[in-house]
Amino acid sequence: VFDASGHRLYVNRAAERMAGPGIRQALVAGATTEVAAEVRHAGRAVSRQLEASGRPPRSFVLEGHPLDGQTLVIIRDMTGFSQLENVRRDFVANVSHELRTPIGAISVLADALAGSPAADDAQRLAQRIRSEVDRLSDLVSNLLDLSRIEALRPEIGGPPVDLAGVAAEAVDCVRHLSRNANVAIELESPAEDVRLPGDRAQLLSAITNLLDNAVKYSDPGQSVRVTVTHSPAGGAVVEVADQGIGIPSRDLDRVFERFYRTDRSRRRYSAGSPGGTTPGGTGLGLSIVRTVAENHGGTVHVESREGEGSTFRIELPGSFT
Ligand code: ADP
Numbered sequence: 001v002f003d004a005s006g007h008r009l010y011v012n013r014a015a016e017r018m019a020g021p022g023i024r025q026a027l028v029a030g031a032t033t034e035v036a037a038e039v040r041h042a043g044r045a046v047s048r049q050l051e052a053s054g055r056p057p058r059s060f061v062l063e064g065h066p067l068d069g070q071t072l073v074i075i076r077d078m079t080g081f082s083q084l085e086n087v088r089r090d091f092v093a094n095v096s097h098e099l100r101t102p103i104g105a106i107s108v109l110a111d112a113l114a115g116s117p118a119a120d121d122a123q124r125l126a127q128r129i130r131s132e133v134d135r136l137s138d139l140v141s142n143l144l145d146l147s148r149i150e151a152l153r154p155e156i157g158g159p160p161v162d163l164a165g166v167a168a169e170a171v172d173c174v175r176h177l178s179r180n181a182n183v184a185i186e187l188e189s190p191a192e193d194v195r196l197p198g199d200r201a202q203l204l205s206a207i208t209n210l211l212d213n214a215v216k217y218s219d220p221g222q223s224v225r226v227t228v229t230h231s232p233a234g235g236a237v238v239e240v241a242d243q244g245i246g247i248p249s250r251d252l253d254r255v256f257e258r259f260y261r262t263d264r265s266r267r268r269y270s271a272g273s274p275g276g277t278t279p280g281g282t283g284l285g286l287s288i289v290r291t292v293a294e295n296h297g298g299t300v301h302v303e304s305r306e307g308e309g310s311t312f313r314i315e316l317p318g319s320f321t
Contacts, residue, residue, distance in 0.1 A: 002036040039064035102132040142284040164189035170207035182220035189228040206292035209285040210240040218244035234318035241311040247304040259283040
């Protein structure tokens with residue numbers, strides 16, 4: 001609160017922290033004084049945004065109001081909100097971009113189909129349209145899975161889930177893919193049950209996504225191993241290990257981000273796609289896996305070497321809150 005001649009009368013503790021000693025704070029304090037002066041001059045409320053660089057950069061909104069001859073300035077730290085807003089904007093941009101690529105291809109292919117009298121050509125173009133449509137449908141169903149999983153934290157106290165049973169069902173889900181790719185899947189689980197409180201559908205989706213990747217990024221003749229074990233802390237560990245192309249160390253931190261794909265996986269699948277330009281996966285599988293692990297109070301980690309294979313490890317606690 002400032003008096004009529006611009007002297008500070010009162011500062012609460014939060015404002016003290018934001019506008020106290022320090023370089024960034026000096027910036028906030030300076031802007032606060034300026035806003036107060038503007039309010040006195042204009043005789044009405046004033047609002048201003050302030051971006052303060054530094055690590056991490058912070059964003060503030062300052063609101064000045066006339067108050068019985070004095071001036072009240074409210075400083076709001078909007079950093080968390082701005083970060084969320086950036087994530088949202090990136091997400092919308094990514095989704096639009098991912099949708100536009102196959103839609104553009106379908107449009108070109110449909111024009112070609114319309115102008116192509118030869119039955120052979122028509123057949124080939126129709127097949128390419130089909131595979132772009134499949135890609136769109138994968139993308140949309142992954143997005144729906146992700147939003148469902150992000151919205152629903154599993155029920156605590158529901159019936160315990162038999163993890164080895166879930167892993168066996170996940171192996172069944174990718175059986176068709178693994179046969180076609182000639183990649184064998186071995187499942188190892190302990191004799192006694194590994195049961196955990198959790199959401200069966202979410203856990204199935206996580207393990208299926210890991211298996212789907214392990215098969216996709218392996219070469220014919222290689223094999224994938226799924227292991228379910230008890231963890232010493234009373235929880236469980238699910239490991240999916242492959243001998244496939246591996247992940248470059250520079251990408252390891254990023255593969256769990258939405259839409260992130262390594263260059264190599266883009267190249268690997270571009271050859272088989274119509275026109276040779278469409279990248280293979282959607283880049284959403286591992287973000288689904290990470291969300292499911294976190295929903296259960298657990299974690300997921302990866303160890304990988306290029307050309308030697310990857311091991312993904314989901315660790316789940318015995319109980320979660
Ligand atoms: P995608 O649908 O592209 O597979 P994911 O989110 O499941 O998306 O994976 C992100 C990226 O991580 C993949 O594009 C691929 O580059 C890499 N990746 C994931 N799993 C494996 C694996 N088992 N082996 C090698 N690379 C992998």
